[in-house]
Amino acid sequence: MSDWNVLMVGAGTMGRGIAEVFAAKGIEITLYDAFPEQLKKAKEMIQADMKYYEQEHIVSPEEVKNTEKFISYEENLDKACSKINLVIEAVFEDKDIKRDTFNKLDSLCAPDCIFCSNTSASNIFEIAQIRNPERLLITHFFNPPYVMPLIELVMGPKTSTAVVEKVKDLLTSLGKEPAVIKRYIPGFIVNRLDNVLCREIGYMITQGWTTAEDVERAIRYTSGTRYSFEGPLSLHDVVGWDLTTTVSKNIYQTLCNDTDCDRLGTELIKEGRLGIKTQKGCYDYKGINTQEFMNKRSHKIIKMLKAIRTLDDPE
Ligand SMILES: NC(=O)c1ccc[n+]([C@@H]2O[C@H](COP(=O)([O-])OP(=O)(O)OC[C@H]3O[C@@H](n4cnc5c(N)ncnc54)[C@H](O)[C@@H]3O)[C@@H](O)[C@H]2O)c1
Numbered sequence: 151m152s153d154w155n156v157l158m159v160g161a162g163t164m165g166r167g168i169a170e171v172f173a174a175k176g177i178e179i180t181l182y183d184a185f186p187e188q189l190k191k192a193k194e195m196i197q198a199d200m201k202y203y204e205q206e207h208i209v210s211p212e213e214v215k216n217t218e219k220f221i222s223y224e225e226n227l228d229k230a231c232s233k234i235n236l237v238i239e240a241v242f243e244d245k246d247i248k249r250d251t252f253n254k255l256d257s258l259c260a261p262d263c264i265f266c267s268n269t270s271a272s273n274i275f276e277i278a279q280i281r282n283p284e285r286l287l288i289t290h291f292f293n294p295p296y297v298m299p300l301i302e303l304v305m306g307p308k309t310s311t312a313v314v315e316k317v318k319d320l321l322t323s324l325g326k327e328p329a330v331i332k333r334y335i336p337g338f339i340v341n342r343l344d345n346v347l348c349r350e351i352g353y354m355i356t357q358g359w360t361t362a363e364d365v366e367r368a369i370r371y372t373s374g375t376r377y378s379f380e381g382p383l384s385l386h387d388v389v390g391w392d393l394t395t396t397v398s399k400n401i402y403q404t405l406c407n408d409t410d411c412d413r414l415g416t417e418l419i420k421e422g423r424l425g426i427k428t429q430k431g432c433y434d435y436k437g438i439n440t441q442e443f444m445n446k447r448s449h450k451i452i453k454m455l456k457a458i459r460t461l462d463d464p465e
Contacts, residue, residue, distance in 0.1 A: 152177045154178070154235060154236055156180070157259075158181050159238070161192035163293060165268075167291070168268065168291055169192075169221050170200070170221075171324055173219075174217055175325075178220050179221055181221060189223040189225065190223075193223060199296065203296060208452055227254060235264065237259060239251055245277055248269065249277045252280055255280075256279075266287055266317065267289070269290070275309075284310035285309075285313050288303065289301055290304065297451055299325070302328075302329055304334055306334060350406050352414030353405075353413060356413040356414055379461050426438070
């Protein structure tokens with residue numbers, strides 16, 4: 151039996167997925183949502199997710215049963231807060247709603263209950279006014295939470311190292327790969343790096359120097375292949391920092407340094423090309439079935455993760 155008793159506030163895309171992560175490993179988790187119909191939907195979606203993960207062989211029959219046994223669905227927040235020692239907030243990305251949620255949680259939960267937020271874009275440390283802020287941190291899961299191993303753990307100015315270590319140990323025991331960021335910075339690690347890359351890609355394409363297809367080909371068949379087993383720092387160790395530093399000197403001054411807009415994004419938005427949801431983005435998605443497309447995408451992620459594990463642990 152686990153000592154953890156978790157509350158998930160918000161039963162949308164992320165909330166239900168995060169609940170699967172904990173429950174599958176036998177940890178009691180309560181799903182709460184301000185809109186009861188979301189709880190019903192979450193229960194159905196969790197069953198559908200488990201069916202799919204069973205097909206993909208990434209969940210055992212016992213873990214599927216655990217998601218039925220260890221997730222409870224609660225419409226009453228007072229009741230949901232009664233015996234928990236960890237809460238994760240995944241409500242809408244709206245500062246007022248998040249502030250109000252943490253106000254309520256602070257008045258209902260034990261003063262040593264750990265408070266986590268799944269926010270992607272809010273400085274929760276300025277928003278949440280809670281007693282004992284040393285127990286507040288961001289646990290940023292990726293979608294779908296059951297599949298994606300990385301969780302960014304972001305500390306606020308008062309977050310205690312002991313609390314972060316405790317949460318890190320817990321997430322590691324669930325098979326996740328936590329990465330710690332010691333202060334709040336917009337985008338954390340992953341979205342910051344994605345923006346660095348996309349700013350330069352947008353620059354090269356809008357200058358007419360290359361095409362979307364060729365940039366993606368270049369990434370998939372070099373960095374993309376290597377990144378699954380060695381990050382850019384390990385690569386520089388292989389090449390030698392004397393050489394990489396000389397190369398950087400020539401390149402840095404020619405890089406895009408826009409600070410106001412995403413050049414490519416702005417052009418695409420003007421043309422109504424928002425991506426899959428408008429059936430056109432950088433590429434054409436006319437006539438595709440979105441659910442099928444997303445499942446195929448998840449299938450590729452799962453296959454890659456299995457391959458990476460084989461590389462890490464050849465036995
Ligand atoms: N979707 C992603 O890929 C993703 C990835 C990482 C982080 N996030 C972050 O996770 C959070 C949730 O995102 P999501 O995609 O799951 O959103 P979502 O819209 O799918 O779900 C949000 C849920 O919160 C509920 N809710 C709204 N107000 C509430 C309240 N006051 N009390 C309780 N429940 C309330 C809604 O009914 C809904 O079920 C956001 O902060 C988002 O930025 C999202």
